[in-house]
Amino acid sequence: MIELSLHILDVAQNSIRAKAKNLAINIEEQLSNDSYQIEFIDDGSGMSGEQLKKVTDPFFTTRKTRKVGLGIPLLKHTAEQTGGRFEIKSELGKGTRLTASLGLSHIDRPVLGDIAGTLMILANNEFSTEIKYHHKTENGTYIFDTEEIKKSLEDVPLSNPEIQLYLKEMIKENLEQIQISE
């Protein structure tokens, strides 16, 4: 994946497909220990110990349409390639927490890229999973919360193109204020 925002789009789909009511995506940029951490926390179906053992294996998937699952192995690879680490914890019936730490200044770390576009797609997911994006750096924190947005929108759908365009700009402008690295 050429951008972290694409990894995020992909990995977040697992939580949506696991029927999570809430998915938190937390990014933390830390200059002090040169880390770029991405965390996914969901309250979806979770995985058994057996499933969890296999999840970083590219041949494991529960989907029936295709025989290999690549999303998680790809993110794990990116984390490890940049001198970081990767961890996934899950409990059946409770949810899943996945943490990928990347080397912030590592030359192979992809840029975050179009996270606003990713968030718009995720926000319009088919199972109404609420997305809470939390981006923290030494300059401050930005939170994008679909539950809060939907409240402000009342009966206007988030899928409306004008609304989407506005929200994308809003996310970009706010992130520009705090992002340390691209």
Add this chain to the structure above:
Amino acid sequence: MTKIKSLADLKKLKDEVQSKIKLREKGDHPENLVQIKVSMATCGIASGAKETMNYFIETLDNQGVDALVTQTGCMGYCYAEPTIELTIPGKEPVIYGFVDKVKAQEIIDKHVIKNELVDGIIPVNYKTIDD
């Protein structure tokens, strides 16, 4: 310095959009809209499905076509990503493969607007996308 966009301004925009929606006779009932589902699993994303989806949303809006563009899971045609499912109101859904921006524009111009089929349809005896 220009002010950063905020939730407070979103409410103003919401009011505008709301009155526009009310003016439109058909409303936003999905069955009256052109519907496009973009397959957004790993292979789709890696092949540019996100760009394709953004292109459809922006172009259809600019051309004034009422459409609902959404993402969906893996449709099982990894070899032909990005793939989309297009449903014209009252018609059976059609699946297109290898939909980059150029193909997307062709689909809009011909299929969506003139109701002519375009090359690149994936033939399937298929009901609905079931991830």
